[in-house]
Amino acid sequence: MMFGKKFLTDPSHLPAPESSEPWGDQSLSIPAPGGSYLFTGLDSAQVELALAHFGPNCEANPPTDQRARLPTTRLYRISADRFLSPYTLTEPYQADIRHTPGLVETLGLRMIGRMHLSTPFEGALWTSEHRDPLWFCRVVLQNYLRLMVAYQTFLVGGVALHSAAIVSEGRTHLFLGHSGDGKSTLSGLSLAEGKRVLSDDLNALMPSPEGFTVESVPLSGAYGGQYQPNNRAPLAQVYRLVKDRGHRVEPVSPAAIFAKCLANAPYLNSDRLRLPELIERLHRLLSQVPSGSLHFSRDPGVWEAIRQYQGNTP
């Protein structure tokens, strides 16, 4: 299907920055793994909505000298009638994504995004939204940010994974799974046992001198609370999740956990140009940490099973 046909009235005619008008002259920095992401060209209503949504760690109109080298995205106006009605979608929402060597483009509900994978990163985001918090923050900005986090993390040598990241004794245990696999359930059980949840949705694994460090990303999950910059801890172990009647951790084959990681690396795992590097990077990552298969139920005591497994793992 033609790129954008699900979302645009005329997908053959995409906007260009040089012929587009920004929403306003405001800017906003949103803290994210590896630094902050800068958005320019916003109007004051958009800044207000984003501050309310992403929290007090965001900064409106940061000083110019702090903007240099930040990954930057400029927002542009686009008429709402360029988009098809969201209520005509006949399948679950999934934005279109197109990859070329230096560029990633996304087209979805009321938004068109274009990311130049340069250093520093430069992006452009067209949207018709500026007053509705649901549309502007939860649909437009969050979907763009998901893609941006995945690529920005990849550009600096890391990888973003759908996962629950839970800190125990200063180290992160990463539990991989798609929706419905139990990431939020496990996160709730872990909070009840006094653990810290980085995110139960998406986490960035960033390279560090000690191996990989896990950081939460500025996106909403059921747990993890308001995004906090520098909320990170070194990676200790990677698990796949299996809902079961009790708690236990079993060994998992290297290929099975590798496949699980690959399946949970959003966007990059369907980017043919970057897939070979993603495969090698995940292989390096998994060679540095132990892994297991966590079988768990809704009963308390899951961390006792994890402790026992760690005690038996060389």
Next chain:
Amino acid sequence: MTQPAYRLRNEIRHRKVGNDRVVVRQEANEILVLNELGARVLEAIEARSSMAELTESIVEEFEVERPKVEADLQRHLAELVASGVIEPDPAAGDADVSANH
């Protein structure tokens, strides 16, 4: 060397992980894990070795009976074709796996 009857489809990316092989079907956005024998079949196809050569090496390495190895290889080939990992190689003409036995 006998011409192999199959080839990997262009869209396939794969990597050896432990004794197994993880295969990505990019068009379908699907990830498969092949066991050790499946991995050997894939490697043989990629190296353009014949199934006869692969059969021989497995018979020697694992000391199993040739008919069982041949049956297992045929089954793996059929599964790899059905799952879209390999396809008949037109360059191999009429040659097929059974012709290499």
